[in-house]
Amino acid sequence: xxxxxxxxxxxxxxxxxxxxxxxxxxxxxxxxxxxxxxxxxxxxxxxxxxxxxxxxxxxxxxxxxxxxxxxxxxxxxxxxxxxxxxxxxxxxxxxxxxxxxxxxxxxxxxxxxxxxxxxxxxxxxxxxxxxxxxxxxxxxxxxxxxxxxxxxxxxxxxxxxxxxxxxxxxxxxxxxxxxxxxxxxxxxxxxxxxxxxxxxxxxxxxxxxxxxxxxxxxxxxxxxxxxxxxxxxxxxxxxxxxxxxxxxxxxxxxxxxxxxxxxxxxxxxxxxxxxxxxxxxxxxxxxxxxxxxxxxxxxxxxxxxxxxxxxxxxxxxxxxxxxxxxxxxxxxx
Amino acid sequence: xxxxxxxxxxxxxxxxxxxxxxxxxxxxxxxxxxxxxxxxxxxxxxxxxxxxxxxxxxxxxxxxxxxxxxxxxxxxxxxxxxxxxxxxxxxxxxxxxxxxxxxxxxxxxxxxxxxxxxxxxxxxxxxxxxxxxxxx
Numbered sequence: 515x516x517x518x519x520x521x522x523x524x525x526x527x528x529x530x531x532x533x534x535x536x537x538x539x540x541x542x543x544x545x546x547x548x549x550x551x552x553x554x555x556x557x558x559x560x561x562x563x564x565x566x567x568x569x570x571x572x573x574x575x576x577x578x579x580x581x582x583x584x585x586x587x588x589x590x591x592x593x594x595x596x597x598x599x600x601x602x603x604x605x606x607x608x609x610x611x612x613x614x615x616x617x618x619x620x621x622x623x624x625x626x627x628x629x630x631x632x633x634x635x636x637x638x639x640x641x642x643x644x645x646x647x648x649x650x651x652x653x654x655x656x657x658x659x660x661x662x663x664x665x666x667x668x669x670x671x672x673x674x675x676x677x678x679x680x681x682x683x684x685x686x687x688x689x690x691x692x693x694x695x696x697x698x699x700x701x702x703x704x705x706x707x708x709x710x711x712x713x714x715x716x717x718x719x720x721x722x723x724x725x726x727x728x729x730x731x732x733x734x735x736x737x738x739x740x741x742x743x744x745x746x747x748x749x750x751x752x753x754x755x756x757x758x759x760x761x762x763x764x765x766x767x768x769x770x771x772x773x774x775x776x777x778x779x780x781x782x783x784x785x786x787x788x789x790x791x792x793x794x795x796x797x798x799x800x801x802x803x804x805x806x807x808x809x810x811x812x813x814x815x816x817x818x819x820x821x822x823x824x825x826x827x828x829x830x831x832x833x834x835x836x837x838x839x840x841x842x843x844x845x846x847x
Numbered sequence: 848x849x850x851x852x853x854x855x856x857x858x859x860x861x862x863x864x865x866x867x868x869x870x871x872x873x874x875x876x877x878x879x880x881x882x883x884x885x886x887x888x889x890x891x892x893x894x895x896x897x898x899x900x901x902x903x904x905x906x907x908x909x910x911x912x913x914x915x916x917x918x919x920x921x922x923x924x925x926x927x928x929x930x931x932x933x934x935x936x937x938x939x940x941x942x943x944x945x946x947x948x949x950x951x952x953x954x955x956x957x958x959x960x961x962x963x964x965x966x967x968x969x970x971x972x973x974x975x976x977x978x979x980x981x982x983x
Contacts, residue, residue, distance in 0.1 A: 524911065564938065598912055600940060652910035673887055674907045682909070682928075686882055691929075722903070730883040845915045 515829075516580075518587045518612075519822030520573065522565045522605030523597025523625045524652065529573040530818035531580035531587075534826055536635055539580035541812065541819040544568050565604040573608075576818070584616060589835055591825030594622035595844035602843035610839055619835025621825040625816075626847065627665050630657060631827060632820035633780040633807040640807055645776035647767055649791070650783035650816075651677035651692065654723045656766060658774050663831055667847070668770055669721030676759050677785040679725040683732050683755060687743065697752050698788045704753030709735060711758035713765060721766050728758060760794045767795075771802055779806045786814040851979040852972075859885050859977060860902075863892025866965075866981075870897065872920035873946050875962065877955030880969030885977050886953040889967065893951055894922055908953070912939060921948030927957045 515534040522528070530541040577583055592609035595602055606622070613620035630646040644659040654677075655670040674682070677694050684693020689700070711731050714724040732755050735741070741751050767779070781795045792808055799806030813820060829835060853859045867874075876893065878886040887907045895902040897918035908914040908926040916922040923944045930936050936958060944950055945962070952958060955966075966982040 599915070650910075671906050672903045675910060678907060678909050682882055726883070726887065726907070733883045845913075 515588045516582060516586055517589045517591060517822040517825050519818035519825060520592040520605045520609050521816055521818040521821050522601050523593045524601060524816060526816040527565050527568045527572045528816060528818035529576035530822050531576050531582060532819060532822040532826060536638060536823060538635065538819050540576040541817055542572050542576040543817050544572050565601050569604055569608050587618060589619055589621060589825060589829065591621040591623050591821050593625045593821055595625060596846045597625055599843055599845050606841060606843050613837050620837050621828055621833065621835045622841055623821045623824050626653065628820040628824045629782045630780055631824040632782050632809040632813040635813055635819060635823050636810060637807050641777040643776045644778045644780055645770055645774060646780040646782060647763060648783045649676045649763060649785035651675055651681060653783060656721055656770055662827060669723060669766060671723040671725060673724055673726035674729060676725055676763060679729050679759060682729055694785060694788060697756055700749050701753040701756045704749030706753035706757035708747060708750040709754030713762050721770055723766060756790060760791050764794055764798050767798065779804050781808045782814060784815045787811045849981045853977050855975050856888050859888045860892040860895065863889045864896040867893040867896030870949055872949060874949050875964040876951045877964050877966045878951065878953045879956045881971060884969040884971050890924055890951045894918055897922055897949060923948050923950045925950065925952045927952065927954040930957060
């Protein structure tokens with residue numbers, strides 16, 4: 515069985531072809547630096563209407579790399595939400611058209627569930643219950659999976675996402691955008707102990723996150739110390755800021771582990787590419803004698819392989835798939 | 848023009864809640880203020896004033912660009928932070944939402960909009976103090 519996945523929930527236009535043994539035959543992601551589109555090399559950074567220009571090319575490329583054609587696809591799958599409605603609509607409408615023209619079923623997929631499921635692409639057997647930390651530019655959430663396909667939201671951010679806080683401080687310091695990966699690199703050479711940030715406390719004891727306080731505290735420190743790229747303590751500041759964000763993430767994971775006693779931990783989402791977060795997460799899991807699973811970087815950022823992989827899981831669990839042309843996108847869970 | 852001063856996030860929340868509680872449902876609120884000024888907190892307050900049960904769920908749309916909430920009226924929460932030029936803002940298609948609900952736009956200084964709107968300029972003072980200048 516061959517599955518095609520389509521993902522257009524935010525900036526990336528992506529298509530991927532998977533076999534039912536979870537072999538990734540192709541995973542095309544159209545983003546700034548990876549692929550040059552045939553129409554001039556400028557890749558749409560912005561979502562919405564720009565997806566229309568690239569989706570056909572991305573799908574053709576994913577089929578070509580997989581060595582198949584449209585009539586070789588048995589199941590179509592697409593991100594239904596959450597995300598930017600205009601962007602989601604492009605993917606969903608295109609997928610409906612393809613499935614209808616081929617007379618094949620279409621499986622709608624939740625973007626956040628797909629991120630969590632990305633860990634299963636490289637590890638087919640992960641023991642339940644699983645605690646999953648999803649960290650990206652747009653999301654910071656904790657989920658508990660008591661069994662396959664059962665996702666319970668334990669907490670999410672009340673203001674900025676973790677990746678967003680990193681990006682905003684990087685942009686404020688004129689480091690470039692997206693800033694997360696830039697801070698990741700610069701902070702490697704800094705001493706995180708010189709600048710400390712107080713961890714936010716949720717007064718109601720919930721497992722929600724909050725990062726806007728870090729952002730405000732960081733801005734204050736930048737002003738007080740007149741920090742710029744040339745300041746001798748600059749990398750120390752970035753290291754301290756990044757470390758506090760990682761500490762805040764792991765603090766909530768720790769509380770959730772105490773409360774729900776999972777067998778395994780998953781770290782996923784775009785910020786899961788951050789090397790210190792990966793090391794910190796693995797260290798935390800080892801200290802608690804838990805197995806930890808972090809997808810390869812190409813499956814952390816938005817991609818369609820995770821969409822197709824989750825569709826396959828649903829089929830295995832008895833979802834026959836259908837073609838419901840009245841399916842609509844959703845902006846929020 | 849009206850000027851308000853707040854000394855905490857809670858006070859900012861309350862201020863915005865009071866302002867939005869008699870909204871008719873088609874207002875446009877343009878928020879301008881530096882990073883960390885409290886634009887998202889102000890929007891949480893607007894959501895609370897519009898009767899959104901859990902205004903804690905209102906979070907920054909910097910990455911997602913547009914967040915939609917169902918309160919007494921639809922709340923359309925838009926953030927232009929990542930958008931660099933007029934073409935990008937046009938591509939967002941936000942004007943399609945005019946008249947569909949209460950629209951709140953963060954980083955509205957990037958926008959040319961001459962229609963009726965509540966324009967909010969936020970200045971950061973000492974400690975947690977914030978000064979809000981509202982123009983109708």
